[in-house]
Amino acid sequence: MILRYTLQRLMMLIPVSFAISVVIFMIVYLLPGDPIDNLLRVGSSAEDRAALIARYGLDRPLLVQYFVWVGNMFQGEFGEAIVLRRPVADLVVQNLPYSLTLGGLAFLFSSIVGMALGAISAVVRNPVLDRFVRGFILLGSTVPGFWLALLLILFFSVNLGWFPVSGAGGWKALVLPVLTIGFGGVALVARVTRVALLDAGREDFVTLLHAKGLSSGTILFRHLMPHALLPVVTILALRIGWILGGAVTVEFVFGRPGLGSLLIRSLGQRDYPVVQACLLMLALAVMLGTLIGDVAQASMDPRIREKKS
C-alpha cells in the first residue's frame, strides 16, 4: 500500500519537475543581451555569427532546444561555467556534500532539540517557560537568518573566539551555521510537539494507562510520544524547504562552500549555466524533501493513504 502511495506521489512530481525545468531553462532566454555577441570576435562576418549560432543549436526551435537541454541535464551535462571556466557538473559535485552536511545537521538539530524542548514544556507546564518558548518562536520566524548569522559571528567568533568566522574546516566551522538554520526550526518543532503531547494526554486511553498504574515516564515515552509524532513529522517535512532556503543564506554569510553560496556568487557574476544547475538541484531537493515527508506521514497514518489514493 505504501509503495503504491509512493509511486502515485512520484507520478505527481513529473508535471511539477517539467514546469520547474521550463522556468529555469527560460532564465537564459529572458535575459537582456545575446550570449552569442560575447563569443564573437570583433570584425567577424555574418557567416561567422551564423556558424556559432548553429554550433550551439540556437537556430533550432525553442522547443527542440529545451528538450536537448533537459536531455543533457539528465546525463549530468550541465555545460561549462562561463566565469569559473570549469564544467558545471564538477562544481556541483564539489559543493553538494557541504550543503547536504549542513542541511542534514540543521534538520537533526531542530528536530531533536525541538522535540526535547516541546516535551519538557508539555510535562513541566510552566507559564514562564511557555512564554519563553513563544517568544523564541516569534524571534525564530521573524529575525532574518543572515543577520542572526552575523550576530553569532560577532559574539562567538570575534568576541569569544570559540568558532572560526568563516570557512569549512572541521566540526567547529559547522556549529554556528547549524545553530543559525536550526534556530527557527527548534522553536517551531517545540511548539508543535508540546501541543500534540497535550492533546494526546487528554485522550481516554491515557487515563486508562494511569489507572493501570504505569509510571508517567513510561506513558510519556511509550504511548504519548508515538502519538504526538505525526504532527511533528508533518511540520518537519515542511521545514525541509525552509532549511534549504536557510542554507543558501547561511552558506553565503559564513563563506562556506555549498550550492547556496555557489548560486549567490554566480548570480552576482551572471554565470548562468551555474545558476541554472544550482537552481535545478535545489528545486529537486525541495521536491524530494516534500515527497519523503509525505511518504513518512502516510506510512504513519493510514487515513492519509486512504484519502489520497
Next chain:
Amino acid sequence: MKVSGMAARSLDAFARMSIGRAFASGVGMVAGGFLVLLVLVAVFAPWIAPFDYADQNLMNANAAPAWPHLLGTDEFGRDVLSRVIYGARTSLSVSATAIGISMAAGMTLGAAAGYFGGMFERVVMTVVDLTWSFPDILLALIFVAILGPGLTSTTFAIAIAYLAQFTRLTRAQIVRLKRETFIEATINLGAKPSHILLKHLMPNAIAPVIVVGILAIGDGIVLEATLGFFGLGAQPPTPSWGAMMSSGTAQLFLSPWVIIFPGVAVAVTVIAVNLFGDELIRALDIRDRLRGA
C-alpha cells in the same frame, strides 16, 4: 454599483470593525503605534534624518556611535541613523508595493478559480501548489535571476514569492462562501456572476486576505533585506536595510554598528507586524478561516 465604491465600503467596514479593536489591546497598541510611527518616519525621512543618506566623510569613517552620529558612521563616513531612516522608505515601499501586487493578482486568480472552477481552477491551482512548496527565498532568487538585480525585480520577485498564499486563501474563502444560503438565493434571483462575485462574495472573503497581506508585508521586508544583503536588491548608494548590512560585513570587526542597527530595524519592524497581525486575527475572529487554506 461601482466596484470601487463597493470595495471602499467593505474596506471601510473592515477598518472600523477590526483596526480599532486590534489597537485596543496593549500589545496591539504598542505594535500598531510603532508601525504608524515607522510609516511617518519613512514618509518624512528628509526632515527627520539628521544627515543626508549619501553624504560621505572619509575623515570620519567607521566612527563608533556618539554625538552627532548617534548610531555611528559606515566605511564612507555616512551617518548610519540617517541611512536607517531612509532605508525604512526603501524597505516599506518595496515590500508594501510587492505585497499589493501579489494580493491583487492572487485575489483575482483565487476568486476566479474558486468561482468558475473546472479546468481553469485546476490549471491555476496546479501552478500555485507548485510554487507553494518552495521556500520564498528560492522563488525570489529564480525571478531575480530572470529579471536581473535591482529594486524593480526585487519587487516582482517578492510579489511572485507570495502569490500562491493569496490565491489559495482567496479560493478557499470563495469556495466556502459559495455554499452559503444567501449566495444560492442571489443566484436563484438571477444575479449575474460578476454581481455575485464582486458584491457578495468578495466583501465577505476580503478580511482574512487583508490580514494575511499585512502579515506578508513583514515577510516581504525580510525577503527584501535578504536580497539586498546578497547585493541583488537596492544598488548603491540607495539605502536599504539589507544592502547596508551587505556592505557592513566587510567591516564586521571594525564597525559592527553598521550591521547591528539595520538588523534591529528589520527585526523590530517584522515583530511589530506579526504582533499586530495576530491582534487583527483575534479581533476579527478569523483564525479558523485562515487555517482552512
